[in-house]
Amino acid sequence: MKKELEKLKNEFEGVIKKVSDKDSLEKLKNEFLGRKGKVKSLMKNVASLADEERKVIGKIANEIKDAIEVSYGLKEKELEVQEYATIVDREWMDVTQPGTFAEQGHLHPVTKTIYEIEDIFSKIGFTRIPVPEVDWDHYAFETLNMPKDHPARDDWETFFIDAPEGKKGKLVVIPHVSNVQVRAMEDYELPFRALYIGRSYRRQSDTSHSPMFHQFEILMIDEGVNFTHLRGVIEHFVHSYFGPDRSIRLRPHHFRFTEPSFEVDISCGLCSGTGELDNIQCKMCKEGWLELAGAGMTHPNVLKAGGVDTKKYTALAFAFGIERTMMMRAGMNVDDIRTLYKNDLRFVRQF
């Protein structure tokens, strides 16, 4: 019996050495370790031995069985390592071929920009409020310190609705979102920080003007609001949207609804504010600066028109065109701004 066991072990060791593939190993496993395998049947024989002998032989049998299993395990591992070494050839694929996509949607770049700006300002407490696009000239001009004769109120500058005049004047298709200023003063309790972005319309159509465009504006009214806060708010935006390395320049300017007023310039990202690229004048900017926005402290006449106590409250405003700001950052060189609203999918699908 013992001899038979030894023989079986040797037989197994002899055969397994020659095995070089998984199938043969599997066959060998069945032949020796399977339910009807050689080991099993020998074990059965062991069971039928007398007690004394069974104890001794049983122990040997188990040892041999273990040894067979161990060498089987080693072989199995060896084969797996061998096999894995060749996977690069057997399961090679062309990793440069195009990936397969789930159907991809596209938000319009203007939408993306609006949401990004909204998020930047919501961090410092500004809430977005809606903009009526057809409004009385009371809100669009009159209360903004823009008297009847102001050029913006001429027929060739602004769109008017073909409708009778109301108590608050003519109906205007808003040329800026600033109509919200006095509306907000009427609608909300002070103090507040409001942000509004909306479509605006001007009677101008050329490569740098679209008759419909988008404007952004903020209005903050509170006690003790001063110019240093306006600077802070502008800096927060510029550094969030364009990056912390951009510098800001404020140039005195003229707007009817702010006093003082200024234009906000940021240093040019293309020439790093030097105004020159390889000794040639930078084509993107003016002497290293890009015009970004208009801003100022809200004119007391406007606050009064909105029923605000100008002895108690002051206010700041900051505004810019979404399209221009978007293109300034993205380096999106759209030769004709109207391309944004032509709905050519070759354009929109790039975003």
Next chain:
Amino acid sequence: MNILASYNWIKEYLKTDLSAEEFAKLTTSAGNSVETISDLSKKFNRMVVGLITKVESHPDADKLRIVKTDIGKKKVDIVCGGENLEEGMLVVVGLPGAKVLWHGEGDLVELEKTKIRGVESHGMICAASEIGFDKLEQSEKDIWDITKITESKPGTPISEALGLDDFIFDIEVTTNRPDCKSIIGQAREGGAVTSGKFNFSKQVSKSENTNVHTKKGIKEFVVDVKEKELCPKYSAVLIGGIKVGPSPWWLQKKLLLAGFKPINNLVDITNYVLHEYGQPMHTFDADKLNGDKVVVRKAKKSEKFVALDGSEHKLDSSVLVIADSKRPIAIAGVMGGESTGTTDITTSVLIECATFDPVSVRRTSRALNLYSDSQLLFEKGLSTEATEPALMRAISLILEIAGGKIISDIITHKTSDYKSLVFDFDEDSVNSLMGIDMSKKAMVTSLEKLGFMVSKSNKVTVPYWRDNDIESSVDFVEEIARIYGYDNFPAKLPSSGLNFLKEDPGLVWERKIKDLLAGSGLTEVYSFAFVSKDQLDNYGISEQNVVKIKNPLTIDQEYMRPSLVPSMLTAISKNNKRFPVGGLFEVAPVYKNRKNDRPKEPLQLVLGVYGGDGKGSFLKAKGILERLFGQVGIHNYEYKRDTDPQIWHAGRSVSIHVDGRFVGEMGQVSRFVERAFGLDVSAVIIRLEIAEMLDLFTNIKFYKAIAQFPSVKRDIAFVIDERIEYGAVIEKIMSDARLLESVDVFDIYRGKGVDEDKKSLALHLSFSSSERTLNAKEVDDELELLRTMLQKEFNAIMRS
């Protein structure tokens, strides 16, 4: 508006040693934005005076000459095609390394030593336009003869020889500061932000305040201002014995650098004073006037006028004109007339220096489509006090340059006596608005540098050149702050207590919906809010009650859209050739007229799925809609077949209802609409009235406990008539079953093995109970009940 300002010219009125860059930086920070600085010494680098010593013909080219030119240290050969070349002539020689404009066009080109038709050429003899003076009158084939305008020796750098050692600033001037569109204005501003001294004192005539004035030996002339509001001041003077001719080089040069075209000494002098003082003027040929009188009046209806630029105009009573005794001779403040313009043979002139109402000038200029440098300034508003110094300056220049003498009084009409504006000044409000702590003394110094006068009792007198700009005390804040320098202020984030505004549900849901639709593979489009009558017609909307624009830019942008669908169909038809299959959406307000109120602007969503067959697109669009509904918390919706068959495909369209409320429509558009919009493909549109749905949207998700007991699954398949709606079958199954947890369709089959006009539905049914594990019999009984129902209610033929 911008001004091209020579730094040398500014320095005639401002004493400063600052470099051009330093000056530009300071004056920009105070509001005079220097957009570019042009360094003329760089521009004219490597250009020298050349003396032509010999002109020889070129052996291989008829039109070229070999010009021996003395350039100081040596004589060189230059090949040149100029037709006016002469020995002894002084010319501009561009040496190798100079940058010129070939034939006055294109980009700058750097000269190199070169061979032209086999002959070496050591530079270029330049035409005026080739070195940037394209406004200088010159024959096309001529080079620029500078013999008469310089006495410099050959070899002298051109910038020195022609007095071009200068910097030119291109400065943006804001609309409230027409006074800064002048050299004096720029010098004055420069004086306020630098330590330089501004030295200008206005010349005043001796015969001020005389409306009509006659003296012996002096020609009698009458000015009659009928429109005193529109013309608050009008001064005129006659000068006789003038000799018209080209201006001297120093004057031409200053005009060229300022962007003007030198014409003759008379015109040049008015332009010179316009640029230097910022006050427009006009000269009439006095011999061409009818009568000894000019009238400032409104034009008569249908009166005709030919302007100096040759344009013809039919006037009406909205136009203010200057007239002689017969006809208009100028559109006030805009342009003079051709018939009374000065020419080379003019000998006596009437000089006009006036102030006109800015609004009238603007409206007239726009209405006549007639623009000029004068109009640009007048429409910004000029002070009545500005006329006199300018007129005095012009008279003295004319007498000096064109000769002649004054042959009338200076006749001045004033509507009222000038009174300076005076406002109170309060230093505390300046400090609190600006967030700084500045002394009153420093504030007063800034104001005084700008020409304001501050009294001990804090009254500020506004200088006349700011008459149309300074409106109240608050305006002084800017004056003080800009001189202080905005960049010297700290930046602080406002930190006082926050009072958040309530978020607007329309804006919140608009954003979510856009994100969800883009996530469903749709592309967002932005159409103009304007539509044409055609677009409305094509979609069956009568323009009757649509919000209409009174002054549209073009006829196809005449209406404010009452629906987003027409724009969407236009967008599809634009793209369906290049992208034959696609899905688009737009979320935007539409405009609806209201009685006695401004139009309502409810938010709408339109979604367009096009290409492929209509049925497939319908199901795709519907899938997107139902997914959207699920994500915004809408579950109780239903569809009704009650759409307008003119607009919608009668078999493939429904109206959409949520909680029994109409919220929109969905369907393939009818063939009439397809054709009207020129679609090459079928299109399925969904329109949702988002504004009506805001109360239905919710972020709240309801949680149903996960079943504790396993569910039992069974499949069922049956054939029914094509016309029996899936929706009806499922609804009935759900209402009849008692243990059913969910039904999912896994196949809807038509074709082989199923009769025509029939379809086979295959469903997964899932049964469960929240109380116990169901046994097989219970489930089978339930299933049998449903089978019986399907057979009875829908004539279903069971397949399994």
